[in-house]
Amino acid sequence: MSPLRVQQVSHAEAHVAIHDVRQRVFVQEQGIDAALERDALDPVCAHVLALDADGHPVGTGRLAPDGRIGRMAVLAAYRGHGIGEALLEALVQAGRQLGLAELHLHAQLPARDFYARQGFLPEGPEFEEAGIGHQQMRRRLQAVSAIDSRVEAVAITTAIIHRARRRLWLHSRQLDPGLLDAPPVQAALRRFVTARHDKQLRVIVHDAAAIASAGAPLLALFQRLPSVIQFREVADPIDRALASACLLNDAGDFYFRLIGHRLDGESAIALPARSQPFEQQLQRVWDRSRECSELRALGI
Structure with missing residues (x-):
């Protein structure tokens, strides 16, 4: 071209x-x-x-x-x-x-x-x-949007992954069945993690054993690309009590759900001032969490 x-x-x-x-x-x-x-x-x-x-x-x-x-x-x-x-x-x-x-x-x-x-x-x-x-x-362009349905949730999740430059953060208790395995989301994830230049997806979960048993599609990508996708499980009691879920990238986009097992929440595109506090919180949780090395050896 x-x-x-x-x-x-x-x-x-x-x-x-x-x-x-x-x-x-x-x-x-x-x-x-x-x-x-x-x-x-x-x-x-x-x-x-x-x-x-x-x-x-x-x-x-x-x-x-x-x-x-x-x-x-x-x-x-x-x-x-x-x-x-x-x-x-x-x-x-x-x-x-x-x-x-x-x-x-x-x-x-x-x-x-x-x-x-x-x-x-x-x-x-x-x-x-x-x-x-x-x-x-x-x-x-200048405010957050409410997410009220699965269709909207899939759309904003796809957008955040697609628009990520180098880094994605994902905090999800059990990898959101019905959302992260939606075809548009899976396509965006594969595109992100298989790009030729350096990229990183940091995933924070609460129950690695349950995720391993469920065999989430993201785990197959993790096994193939462990240098790109990193998993950690929360260890601190305060972090284990968190009920929220969050996805954000390094372009100022985020999707936050106060109650993580539900899809309703708030989101924004290209609003770094609103996204940055969520990233700072996820970094603190990440630093206190343990690496899920056992997920590398799953037979999936």
Whole structure:
């Protein structure tokens, strides 16, 4: 894939490039009515454009004044190379510059996991728009979000793992069956721990023997990559009394549950000031806990 750049552009100056990409993706590829590709919002939206090494437009997206992200499109030949993620990140940054409190979007159903990996949480039922199934999704930029359902829990867990740079922290009494073994979460974990550059996942548990008996999927990864995944079991009586659970990364993202066996809790994306106290607490618990060397030899 040739080098490319993503930049914010004005509709007045770049409308030919913007609509060329949208026409090829939405109208020619997806069969959407050409009359729906353009609307009166285009001139007042913030637009981003992805250009290849020769300056040809290969992707685009827009941010409306009310915080709605839309018209996300990447040419078929350029998909799977991180262009959509770069476009979305540029739109998030545009939203921050505009002082927006949150962003929302209507995701085509096949793209839900893509937006979830970037911290957008699903809300409400699925619906149809322009003849295609969609899901409303939302990401807060300046505050925490409440997590109230398994769907939201899987989405935020996937996002935190996916967005981690070098380090992940996980405090879970028994590795959260039904959450950490969800397919999107497992895919994000495998991607994180098998990346070529140095990464580290620190896991704090309360009952290593019970986890060994259950044979959680994360243990298989631990056996394969013990230098990347480290397990410790709480030893201090104060730590053993902790009922909470927490997942956080080094990008300022966290998901905290006061009652660890339940999925409802609070989360945030890119809020390091809120994430840092949780990390400091987990570091103290880690330092007081014992290494679970016996888990390395499990026959799973």
